[in-house]
Amino acid sequence: MAFYLKSNPDDEENFFNYVYDIVTNRIKHFKRLDPFSEKYASGLVYIPKLETFVAFLKTIDQWHKTQAIESVISDKNKLIDQLQKRIIELESQLKEATKYDTIEKIVIDKSGLPVFIHLLKQFQRLTLPNDNKLTRSQTQSPWYKMIAKYFQHGENNIPIGTAQNYFPSQKDTDFTKYLNIDEKDKLFEIVPIPKKK
Incomplete structure (x- = not known):
């Protein structure tokens, strides 16, 4: 043959x-x-x-x-x-996979993507009074996929690779490959409300 x-x-x-x-x-x-x-x-x-x-x-x-x-x-x-x-x-x-899809995306101000991501990163660190994490996931992918799927930066969609660059997969990752958030973009700090006496 x-x-x-x-x-x-x-x-x-x-x-x-x-x-x-x-x-x-x-x-x-x-x-x-x-x-x-x-x-x-x-x-x-x-x-x-x-x-x-x-x-x-x-x-x-x-x-x-x-x-x-x-x-x-x-x-x-x-x-x-x-x-x-x-x-x-x-x-x-x-x-089932598309039932939560939307035609419209939430628009982040064209200069506000790093500011928004700084807020999301704070969400990852927040704990409740019972010491449980407010939000948790085993990997970083739900965070950057959520950003790419449901948000846009000004008039532009956010490529998944761009969003991923803000979320290293491991804490000990080589951070030189990832985007750091400048101090000028850390405009908001999420802090717990003090307990009433």
């Missing part, structure tokens, strides 16, 4: 059909031999070998050459049923 495909690229199906026809025709030939002829006994030796090879060909038959048309139709119908069920599942998943 490799030799044939060098001269006839993308023609594997024709090669398969050619080989399959040769083998099945030889099986028919040996089975049609006169039982009383001298060649009959030697032909019986080849039939099991050829049938074994046909069984192998069936396992690599991508074109249904070795199947009866009824079997092919049955297989195709099963595949269609499976695909229709999968489409219903995927449509349901898509509907």
Whole structure:
């Protein structure tokens, strides 16, 4: 087959059909031999070998050459049923995944992205009176994905890579790859209200 495909690229199906026809025709030939002829006994030796090879060909038959048309139709119908069920599942998943999508995004002032991110970073550090974190996530991805999906910077969308640059994945990450927030952009400080006595 490799030799044939060098001269006839993308023609594997024709090669398969050619080989399959040769083998099945030889099986028919040996089975049609006169039982009383001298060649009959030697032909019986080849039939099991050829049938074994046909069984192998069936396992690599991508074109249904070795199947009866009824079997092919049955297989195709099963595949269609499976695909229709999968489409219903995927449509349901898509509907669930997009039900919180909005057409409009929240606009951050065109000079305010670092200011806004400084506030979000403060949210990550806030604790409640019971010492539990107000917000928590195992990774930083929900934060930067939320920014890219629901906010825009002035009139522009925020690329996910830009948002990600503000959120190192690990505390001990090399911060030279990430954007630092300048002191001039740290305009707000979230502080707890003192407890009333």
